[in-house]
Amino acid sequence: MKGRKRGSRAPAASPPDLAAMVAGGELVLLVDDFPDNREMYAQYLTFKGYRVAEAGDGHDALAKAGALRPDVIVMDLSMPGLDGWEATRRLKADSTTRHIPVIALTGHALTGHAEGAHAAGADAFVTKPCVPSDLAAQIRRILDTKRR
Amino acid sequence: MAGASPITPARAAAAGGPGGSELLEAKLGLAEFLVASDNPKETAYRSLEWLAEYGELRRGVCLTFDAESGRLGGLAAVGVDPAAVERFTIEPDDHGSRILSLALGRQTDHFDDTRAGSPATPLGRGRYLAVPLSGRIGRETVPTGLLLLGPPTDVLREMAGWLGGILGHRLARLARLRQALESDRRLRRERMLIDTVPDPIILTDTEGAMLVANTAAHRLFGSVEGESEGRRRAVALNNMLFSSAVPQGGWRSDAQSRELLLVDPQEGSDLLFEIITRSVADAREGTAQVAVLRNVSDLHRATEQIEENYRRVRVAEAEARAERDRLDLIINSVADPIVVSDPGGAIVMMNDPAERIFSVPEGASPETALRVRANDAHFSSFVSNLLFGEGTTRHHGGVSLVDPPSGQALPVEAVSGKVLAEHGELAAIVTVLHDRSEQVEKERLYEELKLATEQLEQRITQATVELAEQNEQLRRSKLELEAASAAKSQFLANMSHEFRTPLNAILGYTSMMLQGITGPVSPALEKNLRRVDSNGRHLLALINDVLDISRIEAGRMPVTLSDFELPGLIREVLAELEPIITRSRLSVRSELPRRMPALTSDRPKVKQIVLNLVNNAIKFTPSGSVVVSTSFDARRKETAVSVTDTGIGIDPEDQERIFEDFRQADNSPAREYGGAGLGLAICRRLADILDGRLELRSRPGQGSTFSLVLPRKPRRR
Numbered sequence: 001m002k003g004r005k006r007g008s009r010a011p012a013a014s015p016p017d018l019a020a021m022v023a024g025g026e027l028v029l030l031v032d033d034f035p036d037n038r039e040m041y042a043q044y045l046t047f048k049g050y051r052v053a054e055a056g057d058g059h060d061a062l063a064k065a066g067a068l069r070p071d072v073i074v075m076d077l078s079m080p081g082l083d084g085w086e087a088t089r090r091l092k093a094d095s096t097t098r099h100i101p102v103i104a105l106t107g108h109a110l111t112g113h114a115e116g117a118h119a120a121g122a123d124a125f126v127t128k129p130c131v132p133s134d135l136a137a138q139i140r141r142i143l144d145t146k147r148r
Numbered sequence: 149m150a151g152a153s154p155i156t157p158a159r160a161a162a163a164g165g166p167g168g169s170e171l172l173e174a175k176l177g178l179a180e181f182l183v184a185s186d187n188p189k190e191t192a193y194r195s196l197e198w199l200a201e202y203g204e205l206r207r208g209v210c211l212t213f214d215a216e217s218g219r220l221g222g223l224a225a226v227g228v229d230p231a232a233v234e235r236f237t238i239e240p241d242d243h244g245s246r247i248l249s250l251a252l253g254r255q256t257d258h259f260d261d262t263r264a265g266s267p268a269t270p271l272g273r274g275r276y277l278a279v280p281l282s283g284r285i286g287r288e289t290v291p292t293g294l295l296l297l298g299p300p301t302d303v304l305r306e307m308a309g310w311l312g313g314i315l316g317h318r319l320a321r322l323a324r325l326r327q328a329l330e331s332d333r334r335l336r337r338e339r340m341l342i343d344t345v346p347d348p349i350i351l352t353d354t355e356g357a358m359l360v361a362n363t364a365a366h367r368l369f370g371s372v373e374g375e376s377e378g379r380r381r382a383v384a385l386n387n388m389l390f391s392s393a394v395p396q397g398g399w400r401s402d403a404q405s406r407e408l409l410l411v412d413p414q415e416g417s418d419l420l421f422e423i424i425t426r427s428v429a430d431a432r433e434g435t436a437q438v439a440v441l442r443n444v445s446d447l448h449r450a451t452e453q454i455e456e457n458y459r460r461v462r463v464a465e466a467e468a469r470a471e472r473d474r475l476d477l478i479i480n481s482v483a484d485p486i487v488v489s490d491p492g493g494a495i496v497m498m499n500d501p502a503e504r505i506f507s508v509p510e511g512a513s514p515e516t517a518l519r520v521r522a523n524d525a526h527f528s529s530f531v532s533n534l535l536f537g538e539g540t541t542r543h544h545g546g547v548s549l550v551d552p553p554s555g556q557a558l559p560v561e562a563v564s565g566k567v568l569a570e571h572g573e574l575a576a577i578v579t580v581l582h583d584r585s586e587q588v589e590k591e592r593l594y595e596e597l598k599l600a601t602e603q604l605e606q607r608i609t610q611a612t613v614e615l616a617e618q619n620e621q622l623r624r625s626k627l628e629l630e631a632a633s634a635a636k637s638q639f640l641a642n643m644s645h646e647f648r649t650p651l652n653a654i655l656g657y658t659s660m661m662l663q664g665i666t667g668p669v670s671p672a673l674e675k676n677l678r679r680v681d682s683n684g685r686h687l688l689a690l691i692n693d694v695l696d697i698s699r700i701e702a703g704r705m706p707v708t709l710s711d712f713e714l715p716g717l718i719r720e721v722l723a724e725l726e727p728i729i730t731r732s733r734l735s736v737r738s739e740l741p742r743r744m745p746a747l748t749s750d751r752p753k754v755k756q757i758v759l760n761l762v763n764n765a766i767k768f769t770p771s772g773s774v775v776v777s778t779s780f781d782a783r784r785k786e787t788a789v790s791v792t793d794t795g796i797g798i799d800p801e802d803q804e805r806i807f808e809d810f811r812q813a814d815n816s817p818a819r820e821y822g823g824a825g826l827g828l829a830i831c832r833r834l835a836d837i838l839d840g841r842l843e844l845r846s847r848p849g850q851g852s853t854f855s856l857v858l859p860r861k862p863r864r865r
Binding site: 034036037040041043044047078106107127128129130131132133 | 644645646647648649650651652653654655656657659660663665666684688
């Protein structure tokens with residue numbers, strides 16, 4: 001697990017409720033309004049050694065990204081309120097969060113979604129359904145690419 | 149006069165009275181002469197000369213009776229003008245004539261011509277001896293003439309007395325002879341006359357024996373010397389036939405006629421005669437019968453000829469009648485009325501159609517008769533245009549007639565023409581009437597048709613406007629439909645997303661459980677979890693296919709062209725299918741030519757099609773092989789990717805059906821072989837988008853070959 005080496009970069013001073021998350025490997029921020037999916041991925045990624053933070057909508061995602069500075073963000077595009085595209089655009093517009101890779105996740109197979117995601121600044125695009133192992137493989141590839 | 153010498157008084161005086169022997173000699177000489185001469189005139193002249201020589205005659209004249217007329221006229225004279233003597237005549241009915249009575253007397257007498265004025269005879273005034281001359285004819289003594297001699301001396305009386313006796317007899321004989329000659333001549337003339345009559349004329353006695361026959365009769369009935377046997381027989385036969393033809397016994401004075409058939413003795417041919425017989429009675433000859441035969445053979449032939457001619461005329465007449473009947477037939481067969489008028493304008497002939505207009509049918513109403521008369525009047529006035537028109541041979545115009553039974557107007561166009569005879573005189577006028585009713589009706593119909601056409605045009609214009617409105621509505625409807633279709637596609641896309649979200653959870657949790665992340669998994673549980681996973685993936689495939697179809701239908705399947713080579717694409721496909729291929733235990737391979745021209749198309753779509761075809765081939769092939777091959781048709785510039793399997797094959801009737809949505813050949817959607825049943829339908833749509841096509845060759849039980857045929861480059865859309 002090469003990613004674990006990157007885990008050392010996590011900030012030392014963290015709120016206590018966040019300490020458990022940081023204790024593992026790289027921090028993954030899962031943004032999805034559908035809890036079952038979000039918790040499924042979180043369960044799998046935790047099992048795989050990642051630290052996982054979760055956000056239920058765009059605003060929550062922006063706040064946690066700014067606060068936790070995750071290594072990678074998995075962003076569901078279709079969300080009520082602030083959607084994935086807008087959240088991604090804002091993350092990429094913010095110098096403090098710009099460097100964090102965003103993997104866009106969508107249930108829409110339409111090509112327009114992938115293009116829209118890239119235009120918004122997403123680094124990768126994954127179509128649902130996506131089994132947890134596949135998502136993990138994608139995260140690993142992104143992190144490895146970023147590390148190089 | 150021949151040999152006569154002039155008598156002069158001197159010579160007579162010198163004679164001085166003849167002596168006895170000398171006188172006897174003279175008397176003998178004169179008597180011989182008189183007997184020898186048959187000329188009365190010469191006889192009379194010689195006698196007067198003799199008296200002048202021997203009887204002291206100075207002036208004398210001999211008068212004789214003409215045998216036929218009984219006229220007393222001068223025959224010869226001496227001592228007077230002979231011309232005056234010849235002119236001198238006394239008619240037999242001049243009963244007061246002294247000379248006539250002297251001539252009829254029996255004794256020598258004296259005649260004294262002492263009357264003042266013109267003398268009674270050429271002798272002139274004086275005294276004369278009158279010696280009547282007479283002779284015997286038969287037993288009758290008839291006066292023959294008178295000698296007037298002067299001067300009346302005794303010598304003269306004596307000599308004249310002697311001479312008168314001889315001369316009277318002699319002249320009577322000569323007169324008789326002359327009469328006989330005359331009669332004979334007349335007879336000959338008459339004979340000639342009857343002989344020249346071509347008809348046989350026969351006079352028979354009461355016994356039927358022929359008395360007189362003319363030449364023509366002789367030809368038929370007369371035997372000649374040395375005649376032929378045929379002629380002899382013919383003549384005998386003719387005589388027999390004639391005898392039986394003339395009436396025997398009861399004689400009748402009125403003419404009777406009957407036919408008599410005889411034989412021509414010369415020719416042997418039959419001759420037909422009409423025989424006319426009549427009894428004649430003559431005081432001297434008694435009763436006889438005249439038969440006149442008239443040759444009617446020619447007449448008979450003429451009659452036959454006439455009959456023949458008559459027969460011919462009859463035939464000709466019949467032919468002419470037949471000709472006329474035919475003409476009538478023709479004229480009557482003409483639908484147009486035809487009327488023939490004489491030069492006076494009266495109708496002489498017309499055909500049936502004309503009769504309907506110009507003749508009153510039997511039992512017609514008074515109105516009908518009235519209309520016929522009106523038609524007649526109109527027609528007459530029309531024809532009169534031609535009759536009184538100088539130099540025109542044709543007249544053309546309209547006539548207002550009416551149909552007699554109904555009284556309906558008959559618009560008629562008429563043409564009259566003159567028929568001229570040989571010498572240019574008007575023989576007849578032929579008029580042909582042409583009923584214009586039909587034409588008028590046609591014009592009326594035409595007007596109606598025109599009106600109807602106009603109405604139709606109006607309706608068409610109206611309909612066109614309506615159609616345009618409908619088109620507009622349709623256009624709007626189409627736009628609405630397109631909008632609806634887009635909405636549907638959007639809806640399907642949304643639905644797809646909504647489906648994917650829960651499906652993501654199902655597949656994800658199943659996957660995690662199968663990986664043992666949530667705890668140990670018993671074999672039974674694992675089996676069940678794999679079924680959940682399999683069905684979840686099938687559902688996902690269904691959702692993906694529906695999404696594809698809806699995108700294609702909505703025209704929202706963009707085509708991205710690139711140049712690529714098929715071998716690489718096929719290797720990719722086979723690599724992706726490796727797990728399935730391994731499971732199938734089939735021989736799956738590719739047969740690729742060394743060189744293939746590069747292809748320009750939408751690579752992902754081509755790959756999707758080939759993937760689908762190979763996947764299907766594996767799915768429907770229980771055992772054997774699946775071969776993927778490529779080929780290039782240089783002529784059509786087409787590239788084909790073929791997938792050939794040794795599978796179950798497809799019935800010909802199913803070969804089109806399998807390209808329909810949600811179909812498999814067995815009509816059991818995705819049952820036995822799995823899959824959405826949309827694969828081929830999508831492949832066909834994708835091939836269509838790429839300007840290509842899908843082809844199928846298959847026989848049940850012997851496998852199938854699906855081919856994707858693509859153009860070298862799709863047309864620009």
